Amino acid sequence: MKKTILSQLELDEKLFSGHSACPGCAAVLTVRHIARTLGEDTVLVITASCWSVIAGAGPLRALDISVVHCPFPSGAAVASGLKKGLQRLGSPETRVVLLAGDGGTFDIGLQGLSGAAERNEDIIFICYDNEAYMNTGMQRSSATPYASYSTTTPAPLVNKNPKKDIVHIMAAHHVPYIATATIAYPSDLVAKIKKAMEIRGFRFFHIFSPCPPGWGSESHKSIELSRMAVETRLFPLMEVIGGREVVLNYLPEKYTPVEDYLRLQGRFSSLEPGHVMMIQENLERNWDYLQRASKRYRYEDEYWS
Amino acid sequence: MPAPDNVLGIDFVISRGLEPTLVNHTGFWRFLTPVREEKPAPCRQDCPLGNGIPHWMQKLQEEDWSGAWNVMERYNPFPALTGYACYGYCQENCNRSFYDEGLDIRELEKAIGLWKLEQGKAGKIQFRPFEGIQPGVQGAAKSVAVIGSGPTGLSAAYYLNRLGVNVQVFEKLPAAGGLLATGIPPERLPREILQQELGLLQQAGVSFVTGIEVAAGDNLKMLTDSFDAVLLTVGAQKRRFLGIPGERLPGVYNALDFLRNLYLDGERGLIQNKGRVLVIGGGNAALDAASALRRQGAADVWVVYRRGREALLAHESEIRAAEAAGVRFLFHTRPLSLYGESALEGVRVIKTRPSRREEELHDLTGSDYTLSCTAVVLAAGSESGLNDLFPQNLPPMQPGVEENLFQILELPAVCPERGSLCLAAGDAVTGPQNIALAIAGGRLAARHLLERFYGKGYGHDFFGKDEAQILKAPPVSYEQLAPHYYPHRGRSDVPREEAARCFSCGLCSHCGICWFFCPDVAVEKESGEYEILLDYCKGCGICAAECPAGVLEMKELKSDADAVER
Numbered sequence: 001m002k003k004t005i006l007s008q009l010e011l012d013e014k015l016f017s018g019h020s021a022c023p024g025c026a027a028v029l030t031v032r033h034i035a036r037t038l039g040e041d042t043v044l045v046i047t048a049s050c051w052s053v054i055a056g057a058g059p060l061r062a063l064d065i066s067v068v069h070c071p072f073p074s075g076a077a078v079a080s081g082l083k084k085g086l087q088r089l090g091s092p093e094t095r096v097v098l099l100a101g102d103g104g105t106f107d108i109g110l111q112g113l114s115g116a117a118e119r120n121e122d123i124i125f126i127c128y129d130n131e132a133y134m135n136t137g138m139q140r141s142s143a144t145p146y147a148s149y150s151t152t153t154p155a156p157l158v159n160k161n162p163k164k165d166i167v168h169i170m171a172a173h174h175v176p177y178i179a180t181a182t183i184a185y186p187s188d189l190v191a192k193i194k195k196a197m198e199i200r201g202f203r204f205f206h207i208f209s210p211c212p213p214g215w216g217s218e219s220h221k222s223i224e225l226s227r228m229a230v231e232t233r234l235f236p237l238m239e240v241i242g243g244r245e246v247v248l249n250y251l252p253e254k255y256t257p258v259e260d261y262l263r264l265q266g267r268f269s270s271l272e273p274g275h276v277m278m279i280q281e282n283l284e285r286n287w288d289y290l291q292r293a294s295k296r297y298r299y300e301d302e303y304w305s
Numbered sequence: 306m307p308a309p310d311n312v313l314g315i316d317f318v319i320s321r322g323l324e325p326t327l328v329n330h331t332g333f334w335r336f337l338t339p340v341r342e343e344k345p346a347p348c349r350q351d352c353p354l355g356n357g358i359p360h361w362m363q364k365l366q367e368e369d370w371s372g373a374w375n376v377m378e379r380y381n382p383f384p385a386l387t388g389y390a391c392y393g394y395c396q397e398n399c400n401r402s403f404y405d406e407g408l409d410i411r412e413l414e415k416a417i418g419l420w421k422l423e424q425g426k427a428g429k430i431q432f433r434p435f436e437g438i439q440p441g442v443q444g445a446a447k448s449v450a451v452i453g454s455g456p457t458g459l460s461a462a463y464y465l466n467r468l469g470v471n472v473q474v475f476e477k478l479p480a481a482g483g484l485l486a487t488g489i490p491p492e493r494l495p496r497e498i499l500q501q502e503l504g505l506l507q508q509a510g511v512s513f514v515t516g517i518e519v520a521a522g523d524n525l526k527m528l529t530d531s532f533d534a535v536l537l538t539v540g541a542q543k544r545r546f547l548g549i550p551g552e553r554l555p556g557v558y559n560a561l562d563f564l565r566n567l568y569l570d571g572e573r574g575l576i577q578n579k580g581r582v583l584v585i586g587g588g589n590a591a592l593d594a595a596s597a598l599r600r601q602g603a604a605d606v607w608v609v610y611r612r613g614r615e616a617l618l619a620h621e622s623e624i625r626a627a628e629a630a631g632v633r634f635l636f637h638t639r640p641l642s643l644y645g646e647s648a649l650e651g652v653r654v655i656k657t658r659p660s661r662r663e664e665e666l667h668d669l670t671g672s673d674y675t676l677s678c679t680a681v682v683l684a685a686g687s688e689s690g691l692n693d694l695f696p697q698n699l700p701p702m703q704p705g706v707e708e709n710l711f712q713i714l715e716l717p718a719v720c721p722e723r724g725s726l727c728l729a730a731g732d733a734v735t736g737p738q739n740i741a742l743a744i745a746g747g748r749l750a751a752r753h754l755l756e757r758f759y760g761k762g763y764g765h766d767f768f769g770k771d772e773a774q775i776l777k778a779p780p781v782s783y784e785q786l787a788p789h790y791y792p793h794r795g796r797s798d799v800p801r802e803e804a805a806r807c808f809s810c811g812l813c814s815h816c817g818i819c820w821f822f823c824p825d826v827a828v829e830k831e832s833g834e835y836e837i838l839l840d841y842c843k844g845c846g847i848c849a850a851e852c853p854a855g856v857l858e859m860k861e862l863k864s865d866a867d868a869v870e871r
């Protein structure tokens with residue numbers, strides 16, 4: 001057990017205390033470890049999102065790596081340009097990593113993202129998905145799950161659209177590497193970031209990221225919710241290589257009923273039994289599909305021992 | 306200087322904010338504070354001697370055997386003895402059993418015990434004195450006479466000797482060890498293990514005088530005159546009778562006498578008895594005597610007990626051993642009289658109504674009948690040896706120190722003249738119990754004497770300070786842990802692997818999970834202590850929710866100082 005966590009102890013901390021993320025924010029915790037893994041030779045591009053605020057309004061900085069803030073829809077374009085510029089200026093090794101919320105990925109950033117993916121730009125696109133426009137007050141995005149409350153889909157109507165399947169959208173671009181991850185499985189997350197660092201071309205991360213104030217969950221439950229999302233199979237840990245080869249990284253030993261997960265969150269408080277059933281059925285269908293689509297399963301022992 | 310392949314020839318700089326956000330003291334957002342507090346593990350609380358199991362498990366995980374022994378020694382100086390013969394109370398509620406399989410704690414304890422014996426034999430570990438203690442600094446070296454060489458006496462002798470006191474052990478039998486030598490079957494406790502422990506004690510400086518029975522009066526007075534304290538660890542082996550006719554007929558034996566004669570002298574008279582032997586009683590003496598009879602070759606052995614199987618006082622492992630040895634049981638049956646002309650011929654018995662142990666027993670009227678037999682072994686319980694030592698009137702006892710179940714008695718009237726001390730501990734005080742509690746009694750008596758000799762707090766360096774205090778808190782429950790960081794895995798024969806399965810309930814294992822999962826980088830890891838930086842901790846509670854050991858808890862504190870205190 002010690003190895004899981006302590007193998008990552010050697011890396012330098014890149015996040016400073018005193019940042020302004022809410023208590024229990026999973027996005028900040030995830031990026032803390034991603035930044036440690038990426039290391040010094042990295043430029044982080046951040047689109048308008050909670051993270052714009054967290055990274056610090058000048059003159060303060062929460063991150064000890066270079067950060068470029070950019071307008072909401074333009075993240076992928078800015079990152080592509082930066083990478084090209086760095087190559088031309090003699091720093092071809094410098095990694096350009098884009099950090100965007102679900103709004104900046106699923107909705108507003110989608111055209112730029114699609115273009116960069118199509119051109120197979122040499123960047124890492126990291127979407128931390130807190131399932132709504134959180135920074136501006138929890139408006140619905142196309143990543144907001146079915147039957148969730150948001151300020152633009154208030155109860156009792158709630159969100160009637162299913163969540164957009166961003167991984168398959170990206171897979172359809174046949175990019176070299178796509179991965180999902182969440183901080184509850186830290187070794188999996190770190191291993192995938194390390195793997196992505198070895199690959200050239202467009203790499204996409206979909207990271208599940210609980211948000212206590214937005215989700216109406218208790219701040220200490222962020223890790224547990226992340227874990228449950230995986231154990232319920234609502235958020236499968238997977239990779240798609242070259243847009244074709246699907247790898248399921250983790251097969252839960254026992255499936256947690258999705259209701260246990262939903263019940264911990266205020267945003268699902270007006271849930272009806274019919275909703276729960278639909279969500280459960282839907283995720284099972286998706287899981288079946290993934291199992292059939294995946295050529296191989298991998299339960300990498302070194303991640304867990 | 307632009308890089309050589311910089312075709313445009315200009316420097317490209319991405320500025321960073323000037324000041325790290327460290328200037329924001331986000332600690333003031335907090336209304337709940339994580340507090341790290343050691344709590345008792347269920348294994349530790351169930352162990353009669355309060356063994357710091359997670360403490361030495363952590364050492365075993367790193368294969369640090371001498372570290373494990375150093376920790377073990379503070380609780381239990383004879384882990385080989387308990388590793389073989391303790392009933393394993395610690396394993397009954399191990400939190401890991403809710404996850405996959407409980408730890409095999411006793412097997413690991415035995416491994417440490419065997420390591421100790423091996424190292425001790427090779428002279429590689431020191432048993433005297435403890436480096437932190439300078440003998441005699443607080444005055445002249447003290448001396449203690451220990452009466453009785455059972456586990457209680459041996460434990461007291463070990464600790465007193467270890468902390469610089471001269472110890473002499475007096476034993477009435479020709480061999481030392483108490484019930485370890487004369488009661489517990491060698492199948493459970495190999496005698497060479499006991500001999501090795503005794504050998505190491507002698508090597509460390511404890512002297513043994515065997516074959517000397519200490520009697521009350523002048524005999525005891527002589528001892529109190531020549532020693533600074535006398536410790537009575539005489540056990541609870543005084544014969545008790547049923548108070549029915551015929552108990553002194555030839556052919557009627559006492560279970561403890563039978564076992565003692567068998568194990569010390571190889572006396573096999575009773576075993577060669579060809580007829581039926583009835584063992585009367587339901588405690589460990591009854592069951593062990595019956596098993597011994599069968600194993601040594603007696604043909605027809607019955608345990609006659611007045612209640613049902615579930616009410617037997619013997620430990621489940623002893624009952625199973627007896628069943629496996631082919632002992633037969635006659636439950637709900639009570640003897641009325643033993644009869645015979647010149648020697649025993651049979652027993653008149655009566656059936657009893659089924660009842661639980663705490664309920665009053667009722668006979669079934671008219672159900673009496675006669676059982677013929679050629680021998681009866683009485684195992685109707687035994688009394689404190691103090692009753693033997695002071696047959697007329699036990700001197701007034703003052704409850705001494707009482708820590709949970711560990712009890713010792715002060716006997717001030719035994720020797721009022723010189724103000725020298727007389728204490729009693731072990732089975733003699735608690736009645737028949739078990740080895741672990743006996744060891745605890747010896748330890749407590751030793752600590753008590755050391756403090757009386759040298760002042761309060763003496764020995765804290767060795768024993769630790771708040772051990773008893775910690776055990777008073779409720780044990781860490783499975784729900785307080787976060788076990789998912791451990792891969793599911795059954796028991797292993799490799800000590801390091803088995804110890805690595807321990808959740809370290811209630812004791813920080815320095816795993817760093819709290820540091821890893823803190824979104825505010827408010828747990829420092831450099832010192833290795835994983836302290837919470839209260840200037841920045843926003844009180845989200847993730848560390849407490851994810852701490853696998855359950856030692857972090859969110860508390861409402863009046864000030865930060867309260868958190869630092871702990």
Ligand SMILES: Cc1cc2nc3c(=O)[nH]c(=O)nc-3n(C[C@H](O)[C@H](O)[C@H](O)COP(=O)(O)OP(=O)(O)OC[C@H]3O[C@@H](n4cnc5c(N)ncnc54)[C@H](O)[C@@H]3O)c2cc1C
Pocket residue numbers: 390391392452453454455456457458475476477478482483484485488489490493517518519520538539540541542561564589590591593594690694730731732733737738739740741743
């Ligand atoms: C048959 C049997 C099997 C048992 N099996 C187990 C087991 O498997 N596991 C377990 O945990 N517990 C077991 N027990 C219980 C355990 O043995 C006792 O609780 C423990 O030995 C008590 O230790 P003690 O030192 O207080 O007393 P004892 O072991 O009884 O030792 C007292 C010693 O004092 C000596 N003595 C008495 N009076 C005097 C005197 N006046 N002068 C000098 N010496 C004197 C006695 O000869 C004896 O050697 C068993 C008990 C019995 C009877």
Ligand SMILES: Cc1ncc(C[n+]2csc(CCOP(=O)(O)OP(=O)(O)O)c2C)c(N)n1
Pocket residue numbers: 048049050051071072073100101102103104105130132133134135136141
């Ligand atoms: C073009 C544009 N429209 C609107 C905004 C206002 N705005 C800033 S952050 C944000 C929400 C971002 O949501 P998301 O991308 O999901 O990230 P999160 O805040 O949830 O981390 C919005 C709407 C903006 N900065 N630019």
Ligand code: SF4
Pocket residue numbers: 346347348349358359362398399400401408410806807808809810
């Ligand atoms: S897991 Fe370890 S500390 Fe917890 S009860 Fe079991 S042996 Fe004791």
Ligand code: SF4
Pocket residue numbers: 341812813814815816817818819820835848851852853854855856857
């Ligand atoms: S998480 Fe690990 S290091 Fe932190 S308090 Fe708990 S046991 Fe100790």
